[in-house]
Amino acid sequence: MNTGTTSTRRCWAEIDLAAFERNLKRIQAALPARMRYLAVVKADAYGHGMPPIVRRLMQSGVDCFAVANVAEAADIRHMGAGWPILVLSPLLPEEDHLLLEYDLTATVSTYEECLRLNALGQSHATSIKVHLKIDTGMGRLGIWHRDAPTLLAQIHALPALQLEGVYTHFSSADSDPEFTQTQRERFLAALKADAPIPENLLIHADNSAGIDTLSDDSPFNAVRIGLLQFGVPPYPDSALGRVVVEPVFSFHTRIGLIKALPRGTDISYARTHKLTRDSRIALLTAGYGDGITRELSNRGQVLIHGQRCPILGRVTMDQTIVDVTDCPQAQIGDAVVLIGKDGSQEITTTEFSEKAHTIPWETLCSVTKRVTRVYVGSREL
Known part of the structure; x- marks a missing residue:
């Protein structure tokens, strides 16, 4: 079980065991x-x-x-x-x-x-x-x-x-x-x-x-x-789908680089995005080799300092580019939420999956082995 600090991790998933145990109680009670x-x-x-x-x-x-x-x-x-x-x-x-x-x-x-x-x-x-x-x-x-x-x-x-x-x-x-x-x-x-x-x-x-x-x-x-x-309630209209459950899984990475680029610059492979303004972009230390599917290219969002920041261009194997022009407090080393909560904002597994044109089952199974699982929460049974 991994319980250490995330300060040296480039990409990790947190598994909230306390939330998992509460979910089990509620399902069993139903x-x-x-x-x-x-x-x-x-x-x-x-x-x-x-x-x-x-x-x-x-x-x-x-x-x-x-x-x-x-x-x-x-x-x-x-x-x-x-x-x-x-x-x-x-x-x-x-x-x-x-x-x-x-x-x-x-x-x-x-x-x-x-x-x-x-x-x-x-x-x-x-x-x-x-x-x-x-x-x-x-x-x-x-x-x-x-x-x-x-x-x-x-x-x-x-x-x-x-x-x-x-x-x-x-x-x-x-x-x-x-x-x-x-x-x-x-x-x-x-x-x-x-x-x-x-x-x-x-x-x-x-x-x-x-x-x-x-x-x-x-x-x-x-x-x-x-x-x-x-x-993750698969279909809320089902009998057990109405049981109130809490997310157990969250997915995180960090900012590895921040740079300024001028309007008109093409972003990432195949030049699928062109900057429409002078921009400040952040390079995330995770890509499709970790579980950020290429389907999120030019579609997905991440949370930085409680703000939604869009993914720009193609997601690559080890890095993802996001626009932090409107998040001036973003800096190298900051934690980034791919799935989970940050302040008042949340990207659920379901939202992540819908933007990636897939289903939550595949999203969770696609977070690769190189993403460290960090287990948090104590036994509450």
């Missing part, structure tokens, strides 16, 4: 007692750094972790035994043995995968835990919903497989409620064809972007929480 909390921590906990985030999730008492691959799952297992860990992506055959080595739960989509894992379990005289993924319209992972009842029956007949969950994934929870409802109905129809549903089976379709399963008569008993726990 969930009915029967609803399990599946904490999604793939891609290095969405760029926040897996070890500190996972430790706090463990301390908060979440029910299960979800990751993209067995390497991420192994990292969590090294932090604690006994926690259920669901691998969301398909396993390569050479990775199958790691399910036993690290006590993991696999996602299956095909009968061939089930046969392969059943043979592994039989060869070790043990059971392999699996969740069945049902494709209800995403067209990605999962057995097609019309074929799901057959595969469910086949799983039940394989002695070395232990079915622990069934789930699906909505393709357009943010933009197409009608199709989302169609997907939900397809999923429920596939489940009902396998009646009766085992009482201890985890059934999850929703994440924090599109949750709509909190009613008491719903068969759903788990929800995958990803972006929301980090203080």
